[in-house]
Amino acid sequence: MLEDELSIENILNYADACIGMALDMPAKKVDTIIIPSRGAVPIFLGMIEALNYFSEEDKEYKKFLDNMRIGKLVRKYLPASIGNSIENYLLDSTHENVEVLFLPFTADLNMERYSKSANSNFYANNMRRFWPKVISALSKGKRERARDPYLHFVDFIHREIEDRPDLGEELWASKWIEKKNFAIIDTVISGRAYSTIFEGFKDLKVGAPGSFLIIDDNGKRLKDKYKSTLHLRAAKECQKSLELRDEKINAYYVNRIFSEDRGAAFEGLVGVVYPSLMVQAENDDEIQKKLGHLSCSSWYSIPEGYPHKKAFECFTSMLKEAVMSKCKNTGVEKIEENRQRFLKVINENSLLNQDNAHSIKINYKGLKPVDVYETGSHVLHVCFSDEDSRKILNKFKAYLNSKL
Numbered sequence: 001m002l003e004d005e006l007s008i009e010n011i012l013n014y015a016d017a018c019i020g021m022a023l024d025m026p027a028k029k030v031d032t033i034i035i036p037s038r039g040a041v042p043i044f045l046g047m048i049e050a051l052n053y054f055s056e057e058d059k060e061y062k063k064f065l066d067n068m069r070i071g072k073l074v075r076k077y078l079p080a081s082i083g084n085s086i087e088n089y090l091l092d093s094t095h096e097n098v099e100v101l102f103l104p105f106t107a108d109l110n111m112e113r114y115s116k117s118a119n120s121n122f123y124a125n126n127m128r129r130f131w132p133k134v135i136s137a138l139s140k141g142k143r144e145r146a147r148d149p150y151l152h153f154v155d156f157i158h159r160e161i162e163d164r165p166d167l168g169e170e171l172w173a174s175k176w177i178e179k180k181n182f183a184i185i186d187t188v189i190s191g192r193a194y195s196t197i198f199e200g201f202k203d204l205k206v207g208a209p210g211s212f213l214i215i216d217d218n219g220k221r222l223k224d225k226y227k228s229t230l231h232l233r234a235a236k237e238c239q240k241s242l243e244l245r246d247e248k249i250n251a252y253y254v255n256r257i258f259s260e261d262r263g264a265a266f267e268g269l270v271g272v273v274y275p276s277l278m279v280q281a282e283n284d285d286e287i288q289k290k291l292g293h294l295s296c297s298s299w300y301s302i303p304e305g306y307p308h309k310k311a312f313e314c315f316t317s318m319l320k321e322a323v324m325s326k327c328k329n330t331g332v333e334k335i336e337e338n339r340q341r342f343l344k345v346i347n348e349n350s351l352l353n354q355d356n357a358h359s360i361k362i363n364y365k366g367l368k369p370v371d372v373y374e375t376g377s378h379v380l381h382v383c384f385s386d387e388d389s390r391k392i393l394n395k396f397k398a399y400l401n402s403k404l
Contacts, residue, residue, distance in 0.1 A: 002341060002352070003256045008332050011339065013324035017252035021185070021212050022054060023249050026064040030209060031098055033183035034135065036105035036197060038267035039187040040076060040258040043214055044100075045316055046269075047185075048082060049323045059165065064254040064280075069097040071170055073301050077316060078269055099174060102115065104297040105131045106193050107273050108148050108377035114275045123278055125196050125294035131146030132200035135182075138174050145172075148402055157298060157394050161274070163365040183210035188256050189217075193228025211249045216257045263378030265311035265351045269302040271379040272362065286397055300362060307349040314342035 021043070025033075032258055035044055050063070055062035065082065105128050109372040111118035130150070137148035145151060155168035188194050194213065201209060213220065259266040274296035281287045281294045318338035346352060364382070371383040386393065 002258070002346070005256050005344070006339060008335060008339070010255045010258060010298045011318065011322045011335060012326060012332070013255045015046060015319060015326050016213050017254050018319070018323055019050045019326055020252050021250070022047045022050035022061075024293055025183070025212065026060055027053075028183065028250075029181050030183045030210065031096070033098065033100045034184045034209065035074075035100065035102045035132065035184065036184055036186055037193070038104075038269045038271055039257060040185045040214070041102070041186065041268045042259045042266065043075060043318060044314065045076070046319045046323055049320045050082045051315060052082065052325065053324065053327050055074055056381030057106045067096060067098045068100055071102045071257070072166060073102050073269060073299055076098075076301055077312070101135075101171075101174070102259075102269075102299060103131050103134065104271065104289040104295075104299050105197055107271055107297050108375045109273060109275070110373065110381060111275055111383065113281070113373060114383055116281045116370075120281060123275075123293075127201035127295040127297055128193065128196040130293060132197070132204055135201075136204040138171075143332055149400055149404070152400055152403055153291060153294065154398065155295065156399060157274075160395065160399075161364055161367065161392065162248070162298065181210070183212055185212045187216065187260055189221055189260065190258070192223070195226045213249065213251050214257060215251050215253045216260065218253045220308075225302060227342045229374055241378075256318075259315070262352060264302050264308040265346060266315060268302065268312045268316075269295060270302060270308075270362070272298045272300060273379060274298075274384070275381050276383045276386070280386070280389045282392055284393055284397075287393065290400065299355035307345055308351060310383060311342060311349070311351055314338055314345055318342055 023145070025047070033044075035041060048068075051061055051065045052197070068082065070078065070082070072143045098343055107127060109120040109124050109125050109127075110113050113210045133150045134154055136143055137151045140148065156172060158164045158168040176350065182196070184194075186194050194211075198209075198211075264270045277296040278294055281296075287294065302312060315338075318335055321334040324330065325335060360380070362380070367384055367388060370385050371381070373381040373383075375381065
């Protein structure tokens with residue numbers, strides 16, 4: 001049961017991982033942070049709370065925190081003083097920011113619902129391999145970047161389907177051309193998802209990422225074959241590029257990642273995939289030639305007025321109090337107060353119920369989905385008609401040809 005998993009002991013243990021990450025990351029000289037899964041979002045926010053506390057006494061932590069440029073999707077959950085705005089970032093081209101990119105590498109898929117011949121694992125693995133290509137594009141020079149099909153596809157999804165051009169602008173505005181020391185914050189259960197992500201970086205010029213990994217169930221659920229992938233292969237590959245070594249893999253073991261796969265109320269973001277586009281793209285020779293397998297995935301901040309937002313605010317308040325309790329060695333009363341408020345919002349609004357997609361409505365630019373389905377881990381599958389899906393992809397091909 002959730003109430004048992006969300007014990008004070010487990011909350012404090014979770015906060016310990018956030019604090020450990022906050023202590024370690026500035027010393028690694030990280031200048032780009034990638035958040036590839038929704039489950040890593042609360043971990044990142046807990047790390048920010050710890051950095052905020054440490055920065056009061058230590059100028060290195062303060063510098064690291066002050067230099068953070070945090071994407072719009074998550075910046076709304078932070079104090080106004082944390083996370084440089086995109087406007088200031090664009091004006092100040094000399095500022096040495098720490099980029100924080102929120103990119104939907106992973107999603108729980110049910111592709112068989114839309115195509116009997118589809119295999120969800122096939123599409124999930126392709127999704128995890130697609131996003132390293134986007135990151136690689138961000139390491140290119142301005143002229144190469146402007147012609148990169150992967151960046152253009154992500155921008156196209158934001159602009160032409162979701163009517164969110166500001167997210168595309170943030171991506172194009174990234175200054176990560178000259179940066180070398182990038183890292184991923186992620187959660188690990190069996191190790192399969194992160195191992196596939198790591199595979200995606202293997203042959204790219206950008207090199208292998210440093211890793212700050214939160215390991216569930218104190219590592220008991222890690223599968224042996226992925227243990228070797230995360231350590232031995234990482235050490236081998238990292239020797240080839242960017243002076244990343246095996247000690248760049250930082251592991252933080254926790255009793256339970258109680259936020260994992262439980263949706264926006266725990267993770268702060270709504271996960272969305274477009275299965276009809278992915279199925280159609282597999283059968284499009286031009287797209288396969290220019291891009292290969294596509295990831296049609298996206299994240300949304302929780303819209304105003306939904307109970308998920310109130311729940312997430314209670315969750316982050318609970319985590320903040322846990323971080324402060326560990327840092328200041330104080331009591332747990334405030335943690336318990338926020339814990340009870342959080343559980344009340346969850347239970348009163350049935351926020352853990354599957355197939356509750358109607359609870360968060362998202363508008364699409366002149367498009368009407370023919371099906372909206374929510375998986376057990378609360379990822380919305382938004383399906384357009386075959387005709388609309390073809391029109392969308394044809395529009396993208398025309399758009400891409402005009403840019404290349």
